[in-house]
Amino acid sequence: MKLYLLSVLAYVLTLLAVNAQSGNIMGNITTSDGKPAEYVNVGLKGTTKGSTTNHEGNYKIENVAVGNYTLIASFVGLETQESQIVVKAGETLSINFTLNESAQELSEVVIQANANQYNEEAPSQSLRLNTPLIETPQNIQVVTKAVLEDQQVISMSDGLIRNVSGAVRTEHWGDLYTNIKVRGSQIQAFRNGFNVVNSSWGPLTEDMSFVDHIEFVKGPAGFMLANGDPSGLYNVVTKKPTGVTKGEVSFTVGSFDLYRSTLDLDGKLSKDGKLLYRLNLAAQNKKSHRDNEFNNRYVIAPVISYQLDKNSKLTLEYTYQRAEMSDVGSYYVFSPDGFATYPVEFTTLPSGMPATNIDDHSFFVNFQHKLNNNWKLTGQLAYFNYQQQGSSMWPGAVYEDGKILRTVSSWDAKSKMTLGQVFVNGDVTTGSVRHRILGGLDLGNKEYFADWGQYHMLDSVGAEFDPLNPYYGVPVNGYPQFDYTTPLEERAQAVAGLIDQRYTGVYVQDELGFINNKVRLTLAGRYTTVSQSSYGGTPLTAKRFTPRVGLSVSLNDFTSVYALYDQAFIPQAGTLTNGDDAKPITGNNMEIGFKRNWAGGKWSSTLGIYRILKNNEITSDPNNPNSGLSVELGEKRSQGIEFDLRGTIVNGLKLIANYAYTDSKVTKVTEGITDIDEGDIIPGFAKHTVNGWLTYKIQNGVLKGTGFSAGVTWLADRETYWDESPDPSQTLPDYVKVDAGLFWQKDRIKITANVFNVLDEYLYSGSYYSWLSAYYWQTDPPRNARLSLNYKF
Known part of the structure; x- marks a missing residue:
């Protein structure tokens, strides 16, 4: 890392020494009806210098050598516009264009020219x-x-x-x-x-x-x-309104009785285009590769936006999700004999178990105001309300012969969150330094209530559930009948199922751009105040300032290197064995990386190397596991390498490929901790993860619009043991999953078919659970397929 930073510094110094006199070009492109024109290409004729407009129609071309040029604004299927310009040293030239097309006409061209893009150039x-x-x-x-x-x-x-x-x-x-x-x-x-x-x-x-x-x-x-x-x-x-009247309907059928339909409507509620709407609806019935399981969903998601004036916009959004699911604990399988000792479709869930029902509501209000060409103010509020009534299965005992006493506990929950944000973005220049400024305020109030304290034994001693001879009828002790008459808040209080958090955060960031913005230094800081209590623990109030320093250097128009140091701050509540309050989790992150856009931005790659230190995380006291007391682990260290590649490699061929090496260990152990040693692996990851997804669409001929896709996921050296296994030979095998598909697209119709887990592998994750002296795992579906029909109108 030191060598890398020295190389970056040497490059910056060289750039300072040889930097030629240059200027910048920026501007805005709109349609004939005054709407921003997105995805328009802007470039200098006879050079490789260019840019693409963002969602607000803005573009910027930096580091242009002084001289006379022809500036071109173009888009596939549209008439090209040109402007003769003169670039002067140290100045930023402002050139705007107006396209003859309306926003709807442009959007129709965008849909045809930019459909199915895998690569994004800017964050939301x-x-x-x-x-x-x-x-x-x-x-x-x-x-x-x-x-x-x-x-x-x-x-x-x-x-x-x-x-x-x-x-x-x-x-x-x-x-x-x-x-x-x-x-x-x-x-x-x-x-x-x-x-x-x-x-x-x-x-x-x-x-x-x-x-x-x-x-x-x-x-x-x-x-x-x-x-x-x-x-x-x-x-x-x-999804948000686009201002273009359009719609899309889809129907999907698949293995395990999957039936699903969606509707997406987008358009105007006023002739002048100031009042827009977006409405998404979905309905789904879905079962599982395990008997008696189901997951039915219903969604209503309307959005309305209103352009108050040319500088101000208000957006209102509501989402309702209804979930009707089988008991959530049924996905787990337990055995004293090791992993994967039962068929992939094995379950302990009896038929007729009451469903878990969830109602999830969310509301968003977003207001944006453009103060001037350089400053923008955004304010938004959110309210979330989640209510769940259901149950969770978990064994009360697993015997040496594999028989199980199935236990069901209540799981009623209610969550309320009220959140607010106000922030300002600025883009100004002082002398030769460009400043991208971000500053704002965050507020939050979160409450969570849960009752998991009511229990019911489905089986009895002498009449246990036998995985080798399973019976899925009415259990010997019948189905649970929990108390729903007592208010949930009271039941949650009785079992310490309470979480309460309030926080306030103030932050500011300045990205300073030097040498025509080729070198960018980010300086940022956040001050956070949090009050939190959870699971009956001692209330905690914590305050902390977390800094951030980043450096990004453009080696050319398509390549950059970066280095980053920042910190994290996560409050946690609990009572330690020694009587002290739990300290907040703190983390230090150091990262260096390399980014490059290829083929004019059609595909991109990122290579990153990181090291994270995480301190003070608490866990249950291993010497008193049922006391409700906790201990601090000490220090964790995660480090690794990540590589991502995505985009259109050649016309019709799109690819996503990535690889990561992850190493996560305990580096310091708090005094008195006996079940964890320095150097122990932190479970829940794979040392090596490899993914690939390739899609090719035939561009010409009688099969034009036909295509195929293929994907693979490989997880090697998986580390998922929370408790030490008594049998060292019982380890998780590598996870290899292969998918493949075909599709056909013409005009507004697209038919897609995919087969998942083509090799029909027995795929699962799991661990050893010492409290039950058993191994547990959860299986992924065997070979299965989906067929979708999409129609755009």
Whole structure:
């Protein structure tokens, strides 16, 4: 890392010494009806210098040598416009264009020319950064809408993570919530820039019907969004109105009685185009490769936006998700004899068990105001209300002969979150230094109530459940009948099922651009105050300042290198064995990387090397496991290498490929901890993860529009033991999953068929559980298929 930083410094000094006199060109492109024109190519005739307009129609071309040029604005299928310009040293020239086409006409061309793109050049507005991804000193990967459609991803927990280096899922309770681990730890879940985590079992995994794309931010990002784990976050960006009247309907059928339909409507509510709407609907019935399991979903997601004036816009968004699921604990299998000792479809769930029902509501209000050409103010509020009534199965005992006493506990839960954000973005120049400024305020109030204290034994001693001769009728002790009359808040109080958090964060960031913005130095800081209590622990109030320093250097228009140091701050509540309050988790992240856009930005690659130190994380006291007391582990260290490649390699051929090496260990052990040793592996990751997804579409001839796809996931050296196994030979095998598909697309119709787990491998994750003296695992589906029909109108 030192050698790398010295090389970067040497390059910067050389650049300072030989930098030629140059200037910049910037401007805005609109359509004939005054709307921003996105994806328009702007370039200098006879050179390789160019740019593409963003969602606001803005472009910028930097480091242009002085002289006379012809500036060209072009788009496939549209008339090219030209302007004669003169670039002067140290000046920024402002050139605007107006296209003859309307916003609707342009959008129709965009749909044809930019469909199924796998590569994004800039983050969403909800990440608050006005910096292209190649210039951002951090590893950010975007899973686009086209990727979700091609891979037939229908929820956050449905194969999505294959598109991001180093991302894995361990035991995940079906499709209830998404537990994604990157860089050795679980990353935080965000939606539209808000941290929506309110317990260890949430949020409810998003249905893809209302999702536009997902952004994975590696490393700490608390400075710009909220409190977060030093490993990173994923940000779900929902669909918004585009101002173009259009629609799309889809129908999907698949293995295990999957029946699903979605409707996406987009258009205007007023003739002048100021009042817009977007409406997404979805309905799904879905069973499982295990008997008696089901996961039915219903979604209503309307969005309305109103252009108050040319500088101000208000957006209102509501999402309702209804989930009706079988008991969530049924996904686990237990055996004293080792992993995978039962068939892949084996379950302990009896027929007739009451369902778990979930109602999930979310509201967003977003206001954007353009103060002038250089400054923009954004304010947004969010309210989340989640209610769950259900149960969770877990063995009360696992005997040496494999028989099980099945236990069911209540799992009623309620979550309320009220969140607010106000931030300002600025882009100004002082002398020869460009400043991309970000500053703002975050506020949050989160409450979680859960009753898991009611128990019911399905089986009796002498009449245990026998996996070798399973009976799935009415259990000998009948079905559970829990108390729902007592208010949930009272029941949660009785079992310490309470979480309460309030936080305030103030942050500021300045990205200083030197040498015509070829060298960018990021200086940022955040001051956070948090008050939190959880699971009956002592209330905790904590305050902390977390800094961030980043350096990004453009070696040329398509290549950059970066280095980053930042910190994370995560409050935690609990009572330590020695009587002290738990300290907040702190983390230090050091990262260096290389980014390059290829073929004019059609595909991109990122290579990153990181090292994370995480301190003060608490866990149950191993010497008193049932006392409710905790101890501090000490220090964890995660380090590794990540590589991502995505985009259109050649016309018709799109590829996503990634690799990650992850190493996560305990480096310091708190005095008195006997069950954990220095050097122990932190479970829940794979040392090597390899993913690939390739799609090819025939461009000409009688088979034009026909294509095929193929994908592979390989997880090697998986580390998932929470408790030490008594049998060293019982280790998790490598995970290898192969998928393949065909599709046909013509005009507005697309038919897609995919086969998942083509090799029909027995795929699972799991661990040893010392409390039951048994191994547990959770299987992925065997070979299965999906067929979708999409029609755009």
